[in-house]
Amino acid sequence: MNHQDNFDFAIMTAVDDEHEAVLKAFKFCHKDKVLIENRIYWQKNIQTKLGNNYSLVVAQSLDMANVSSAILANNIIHHFHPKVIFLVGVCAGRENKVEKGDILLAEEVYYYERGKQTEKGFEPEPKMHSADAGLIDFIRNLPKTTIPNCKTHDGSMKRPKMVRGVIGCGEKVIEDPESWNQLLQHHRKIVAIEMESHGLASAIWEYSQDSKFIVIKAVMDYGVPPKDDRWKPFAAKAAALYIKNIINNDPFYSQNGIAQKIEENKLPPKGKLANHGNLPLGSRLEFIRNSNFTGRESDLMELANHFLYRPKEENNSEVSSIFLTSGIGGIGKTQLAIEFCFRYGRFFQGIHWIQADQDVEPQIADCGYRMGLTPWPEKLSDQVNSTIRTWEADNNRLIIFDNLESSEVLQKWIPRMRGIMVLATSRRDQWPSEMNIRTLPINVLNNVESREFLRNIAPRLNKVDDQVVDILSDRLGYLPLALYIAANYLNERKTFSVEQFLKELDERGKGISHTALSNWQQKIGPTHHVQNIIATFDMSWALLGESIEDKAAKIIAVAAGYCAPNIPIPPSIFYGLEEEGNKEIIEKALNRLYQVGLLILGSQSFPYIHSLITEYTRLQIGSSKDLKKIISVFVVLSHNALSTKLPELMYPYLEHMKQIIFWTDNGDFPEIGIVCGNLGIFFRQLTQFKDSLFYLEDSLEITTNNYGEDHPIVAICLKNLAAVLQDIGDPVGAKQRIERALEIDINAYGKDHPEVATDLNILVGISRQLGDLVGAMQHFERALEITNKSYGNYNLTDDIGRNNYLADVHKDLSDLREIVKDEQSLLINLVQYDQSTGVLRWKDVHQRLKSEVLRSVRYKRDLSLILMVLMLPNNKDISGRKLTTLEGQIIEVILNNLRKDLDILFIGEKIGIILPETTETSAQILALRLIDKIFRGLRAEVAVGIASVPKDAVTEDKLFDQAELALRFAISSDQSVIPASRLCA
Incomplete structure (x- = not known):
């Protein structure tokens, strides 16, 4: 052992009696003495009764003063780097509080000399040092037998008491009652005084983040005359033996002895989370630790x-x-x-x-x-x-x-x-x-943290499927307070299922008004805050006053409530709410909403709103007039975006338009029908015909309910709908809508109005699509007649124009000859599908996958591809017929778990699933669910490889290759599911 080692313990003393008592207690001998820079140190290894070895160094300061103590402590820290420094010796005790010989464990050191002298007298500016809380806690819990039984000056045996408290530290010896009285006016909890502890504590604070200090001193007198040193040897011996017994108790439950306990009270390395511990003495914190705290x-x-x-x-x-x-x-x-x-x-x-x-x-x-x-x-x-x-x-x-x-x-x-x-x-x-x-x-909890948090509070949720618990977390917006309240609600209503709870939460008008979230929890929570979602958001709302900015902020908050949660909201939505178009007021109002916590400032300086706050702000709607103003903004924005013929301009508003339609399509607001119509036209431009039909039919229903069946606006809705039906190959349905629109326009405008000519021209195209060339000719002639009446002779009235059109009709007639060829082509297309399952065959999937990947990349949407093979044991003989039957059963299981009209299943050498708008994580969840159902229902095992856009690839070939690679790895490694991203990790 040399002086550059990191020692476990150091013991400091000030006077000879103290020093000799320590050397004797630890049985130091001459060979343990070393000289370092003209100062004598005593060092040795000691072994506890449990067999653990520790290194110890002992040294005495040159004088009993704080300066000498600080110098010695600095030297010990520099040469030996001890984990703990004990200051051991004697002190003067407070009469009537302690007895002579009692041992003081100093929880705090109070340095009372610092201050300034003014005309009014001395104004103290004391300094407090706290001893290590972990060591204090250990020492006070030691058995009483740890305190030594020593012989006093009169020959009797005495086991002193151990007293915990504050030790005062100064620069001079006190020997009169008046000095004690003045000192106690400064700090009433002082139980003893001495002259070295401040120097030790200051040196550690200044020069070492690793060392801890403990002051243990025994009472030799009361610091009042007559001065009596008879108890000094006893006090020095008792303190020295007490320190020895503390170390010998080996309290720190590891082979490293005290090191582990010290580690708990030592700041961990940067990047490592500290364990829980005690608060410093004298702290003010009215809360207990929440054992359910999760994440963060x-x-x-x-x-x-x-x-x-x-x-x-x-x-x-x-x-x-x-x-x-x-x-x-x-x-x-x-x-x-x-x-x-x-x-x-x-x-x-x-x-x-x-x-x-x-x-x-x-x-x-x-x-x-x-x-x-x-x-x-x-x-x-x-x-x-x-x-x-x-x-x-x-x-x-x-x-x-x-x-x-x-x-x-x-x-x-x-x-x-x-x-x-x-x-x-x-x-x-x-x-x-x-x-x-x-x-x-501070953000909401993530999916895994939310699940863990819910189950910590409501253990019965451990028996509920992860996906169901995750759906509940998502419905509550992963907000800790909402999760806490809901978990307590479910914990108390033990027969009430999560599925029932979700169903009630999703009923319109409930949400945060549900009993579980509003008034079920009457008690105050762990932070002494109210356990009520509405009341919590009320506090934010109450911070908005009646200024111009705050009034605008309330309108914006309500408007945001009708937008999609957790998605950036373009500020242009809010600019339209200000009648005078004053952007400055809107921007100030947005800042107020950030300040009170009703909106969150996201990336690109776009605000977004939490899902539960949307429910709250919708409750604050002042009148239908305010909501009508909000809808009107979306009418203008959607119209402007469509008029540019640039679909990408609609994307920032898309999810918000869907949301306001969802909350206002009850028929009370005819303007929402226009928003639906514009959204339907937008989806038609993207060739997303299913979505287009949904919103155009919604637009027709809302418009009909508000204006009546014979209103010209209804005719416009019918014509928009007919255009999509034509696109998807339903000319019969398109014709029905146009004929109804034609009837409405004739009744509204008269039979010779240009709008009627427009309807007839649309019917021309539909009739040609149906093969009704005679009808097409009749509609064309009638449309031409109306046009001539309205605008005079137009280009189509000359022979060239008319003959050109007739030539088109004759061409249509000749095209009938190609019908047989078309039917043959149709028969060929039928072969592309498996007749027993109706599933797309393997060889024809490339084109479909290409279009889905292009759409995913273009519109920045997720896409995943699953490839699956049946895993048959090498020793299992299965007939071709049984294998075909098993594969058919597997396909049936898969079809029953896919989204209708969205997910695409194909078969061939492998089974494949194209999953539009699906992340890799969601694809893994689906794959695991399919594997489980296939095994449980059919006792068959499959292997799955997954690749996704844009994570693994941005082209169809690359995507397919990555999924193939993942599948091969799953087979070779005997794993059920492998995502391609794992191979690159």
């Missing part, structure tokens, strides 16, 4: 990095270090701060919690009272000043301002807290730049 590891480490891993000079600046966690109500800001305190609080000198939405002054004063500050002033203002001065002097305390929504609170208090570390929680994420605030936006 990255947020906790972000806070730790800011407060604990920055260079000391940054934390010691004159400007307060304010770190603010922001997010909507119910997202868990307070809970995160509490968890941080219980994980990292022991690395601060104190944790002091203040509710910023309540009166701050008495709370600061209460912090000082709990710290045991003395003398304790009578006036509240003096109590506050004394507390803040101590915070500034200690410079390693964390002040928490919870629910900080007012900048006035910061402007009042932060200038008074120079260099103090402040953690705040707030709905606001935007603050004046001059306040030097760093913000950490």
